[in-house]
Amino acid sequence: MTLCDAHVITVHPAATGNTGGMTTGSGAAAGRTRPLLLLPPLWALMVGAGLLITGPAATWWPLSAEGGVNAWFAGHRTGAATAVSEWLTLVASTESVIGVTVVCVLALVALPRVPRWREAVFLGGSVAAQSALFLLITLCVQRPRPVVSHLDPAPPTSSFPSGHVGASVALYGGLAALAVTRLRGPWRYVAAAALLVVPPAVAVSRLYRGMHHPSDVVGGLVNGACALLVIGAALLASRGRPAPAPTVREGGRLPLPRPAEGAVADAPVARRVVVVRHPLACTEKVAHQVRDILVRHGCTDVRWTSTTAERPCGDLAAYTAAGRVDLVVVCGGDGTVRACADALAGSGTALAVVPCGTGNLLARNLGLPVRPAAALEEALRGDPVRIDVGRVSGDGLAPTRFTVMAGAGFDAVMVRDASPRLKTSLGWLAYVVSAVRHLGDPPMRLTIRLDTGDVRRRRARMVVVGNVGSLQGGVPLLPDARPDSGRLEVVLLDPRGGAGWLAVAAHLLRGMTRGRSGRPAVVSTSAGTPPAAGTTERLRARGALEYFSAARVDIRFAEPQAREVDGDCAVEGTRLVAEVEPGALLVQLPRSRQPALAPASAPDRSGPRPGPSPAPAPAAAPADDEHGDRHDGPAAPVRPGRATPAAPAPLGRTRDVL
Numbered sequence: 001m002t003l004c005d006a007h008v009i010t011v012h013p014a015a016t017g018n019t020g021g022m023t024t025g026s027g028a029a030a031g032r033t034r035p036l037l038l039l040p041p042l043w044a045l046m047v048g049a050g051l052l053i054t055g056p057a058a059t060w061w062p063l064s065a066e067g068g069v070n071a072w073f074a075g076h077r078t079g080a081a082t083a084v085s086e087w088l089t090l091v092a093s094t095e096s097v098i099g100v101t102v103v104c105v106l107a108l109v110a111l112p113r114v115p116r117w118r119e120a121v122f123l124g125g126s127v128a129a130q131s132a133l134f135l136l137i138t139l140c141v142q143r144p145r146p147v148v149s150h151l152d153p154a155p156p157t158s159s160f161p162s163g164h165v166g167a168s169v170a171l172y173g174g175l176a177a178l179a180v181t182r183l184r185g186p187w188r189y190v191a192a193a194a195l196l197v198v199p200p201a202v203a204v205s206r207l208y209r210g211m212h213h214p215s216d217v218v219g220g221l222v223n224g225a226c227a228l229l230v231i232g233a234a235l236l237a238s239r240g241r242p243a244p245a246p247t248v249r250e251g252g253r254l255p256l257p258r259p260a261e262g263a264v265a266d267a268p269v270a271r272r273v274v275v276v277r278h279p280l281a282c283t284e285k286v287a288h289q290v291r292d293i294l295v296r297h298g299c300t301d302v303r304w305t306s307t308t309a310e311r312p313c314g315d316l317a318a319y320t321a322a323g324r325v326d327l328v329v330v331c332g333g334d335g336t337v338r339a340c341a342d343a344l345a346g347s348g349t350a351l352a353v354v355p356c357g358t359g360n361l362l363a364r365n366l367g368l369p370v371r372p373a374a375a376l377e378e379a380l381r382g383d384p385v386r387i388d389v390g391r392v393s394g395d396g397l398a399p400t401r402f403t404v405m406a407g408a409g410f411d412a413v414m415v416r417d418a419s420p421r422l423k424t425s426l427g428w429l430a431y432v433v434s435a436v437r438h439l440g441d442p443p444m445r446l447t448i449r450l451d452t453g454d455v456r457r458r459r460a461r462m463v464v465v466g467n468v469g470s471l472q473g474g475v476p477l478l479p480d481a482r483p484d485s486g487r488l489e490v491v492l493l494d495p496r497g498g499a500g501w502l503a504v505a506a507h508l509l510r511g512m513t514r515g516r517s518g519r520p521a522v523v524s525t526s527a528g529t530p531p532a533a534g535t536t537e538r539l540r541a542r543g544a545l546e547y548f549s550a551a552r553v554d555i556r557f558a559e560p561q562a563r564e565v566d567g568d569c570a571v572e573g574t575r576l577v578a579e580v581e582p583g584a585l586l587v588q589l590p591r592s593r594q595p596a597l598a599p600a601s602a603p604d605r606s607g608p609r610p611g612p613s614p615a616p617a618p619a620a621a622p623a624d625d626e627h628g629d630r631h632d633g634p635a636a637p638v639r640p641g642r643a644t645p646a647a648p649a650p651l652g653r654t655r656d657v658l
């Protein structure tokens with residue numbers, strides 16, 4: 001089914017998880033792996049060359065002159081040259097090559113905003129393929145080491161081919177290839193040139209140290225280069241230069257290419273689509289992919305709007321006000337998704353997330369692929385699903401909606417103080433760096449009221465109210481949060497000393513490894529008093545984490561505190577009120593993320609449709625809180641993009657560049 005015949009379903013509570021990596025059709029994958037078939041003939045050729053060198057051709061020129069070359073190097077050894085050659089040998093030693101490869105592979109997966117799985121596999125695969133070829137060749141070819149004094153202990157393997165040289169070609173040549181093809185700017189050529197110097201330098205060092213004949217190092221160069229070319233052809237060749245970026249005109253229709261041959265079979269008729277693009281987060285390449293995917297899915301009426309710091313969902317409100325919009329494709333991070341969700345909640349227009357941000361927590365929690373193109377492709381093949389949104393307000397904080405989490409204290413200062421430069425280079429690790437700086441911040445004094453329950457006094461370093469619960473890496477901050485639960489989950493963090501922080505870390509790590517089984521048991525916190533009706537509360541990690549669940553949460557701080565909404569920082573204030581709008585947002589989700597689908601006739605929990613009519617909200621009886629304020633249940637809904645007149649402050653941009 002495609003968007004054309006979409007119906008409304010509800011998301012299953014377990015529809016969480018995450019995938020990343022490559023999405024390829026089986027035919028394309030088969031074509032791509034074809035170069036790997038070259039490896040056996042390459043091995044045979046190398047073995048043939050080795051047998052020739054050690055057999056009939058051993059006395060032919062230039063092989064007959066190889067002993068002279070080794071003797072010349074041995075006769076010209078100096079202290080400095082020996083030290084340099086020792087260092088070069090170390091750079092290409094088995095331990096170094098394995099260590100550098102592992103670090104680079106991990107960095108390729110963990111550091112970029114979107115994990116570079118293909119590049120990581122290319123690098124690791126090239127080094128592994130080279131090693132395998134080397135070992136298989138030395139099983140068949142036995143060549144003694146040169147007859148000069150050796151500066152290294154001679155390994156038991158054959159002198160032909162050089163393992164050090166082969167490994168250095170695969171590793172440093174592979175890094176050079178990645179630098180040229182995946183980095184930008186002129187300095188990438190400088191980096192590549194520096195990396196490419198390593199293998200020849202290692203080759204000379206092996207001759208100098210008397211460990212190999214010249215033909216051995218040539219064999220090593222050929223071995224490493226062949227492994228690199230074969231694995232590169234299998235993994236990278238099809239992803240060469242991106243096609244020219246589309247001309248995405250603000251508000252304009254896109255020039256429509258003819259549908260590609262691989263167009264989806266059941267492509268719908270023209271659909272009215274608005275693409276909201278954060279121009280700094282969503283690259284031209286991704287925009288181009290989005291355009292092509294939409295075309296393949298038969299979406300011919302596509303309007304693009306760019307966001308700005310002041311208009312975080314661009315002209316979306318104008319488009320939805322002007323007429324029917326079937327789908328809003330959001331190309332940005334959680335901040336852009338939040339702004340669009342705020343405009344679309346209760347409207348019946350579906351939203352598709354193209355994760356282009358640093359955190360992309362909504363996409364991760366909904367189990368969307370983290371690669372932007374794959375996320376859109378899968379979403380368009382799926383169905384619109386209703387999820388809850390939270391609605392947050394406070395002193396100086398205009399009522400607005402969130403899809404992930406809102407909070408105050410530690411997480412808010414972490415978001416506020418994350419360096420824009422580090423976010424660009426390290427991605428979400430920049431938040432970790434910022435968090436470490438605030439580990440010693442003093443706790444907040446606060447009161448919390450759940451639904452119409454009692455006001456509880458607490459101290460905490462952080463309070464987070466979540467619609468979904470996982471942070472980057474699957475850290476289960478709110479293990480019971482479900483985007484369709486009709487409730488919000490709350491956590492108070494109050495670790496006492498280093499032991500408290502360790503207990504929190506251990507608890508979250510256990511939750512990561514155990515997944516859902518790590519959810520906390522329900523316990524009463526107030527000496528035998530059962531949880532109030534409709535709310536639960538739990539203490540975990542030696543009391544450092546306290547969990548609550550409610551449809552409405554009212555938090556007041558003794559002192560003004562930093563606050564954040566879906567990763568955008570808000571002005572400091574003394575109050576944070578959050579309430580759930582059950583099923584208010586339609587999100588296009590892949591079928592694979594919907595283990596159990598409710599029938600198409602599932603009741604629409606979002607209540608009223610767009611416009612000024614009130615959105616649904618949990619029933620809450622009027623009540624006075626301890627400050628004497630009257631709550632008349634959930635507040636009236638926020639009109640998309642509207643701020644309350646009470647001098648609200650807009651959510652702040654936390655970085656200048658992405």
Ligand SMILES: Nc1ncnc2c1ncn2[C@@H]1O[C@H](COP(=O)(O)OP(=O)(O)OP(=O)(O)O)[C@@H](O)[C@H]1O
Pocket residue numbers: 278279280281307308309310311312332333334335336337356357358359360361566567568651652653654656658
């Ligand atoms: N053209 C622009 N120039 C500068 N800032 C912008 C622009 N467009 C949007 N913004 C700001 O970017 C923020 C949203 O960025 P983004 O979508 O990447 O969210 P994020 O919160 O950083 O998410 P993530 O953590 O997933 O990266 C909003 O604060 C918005 O005001």
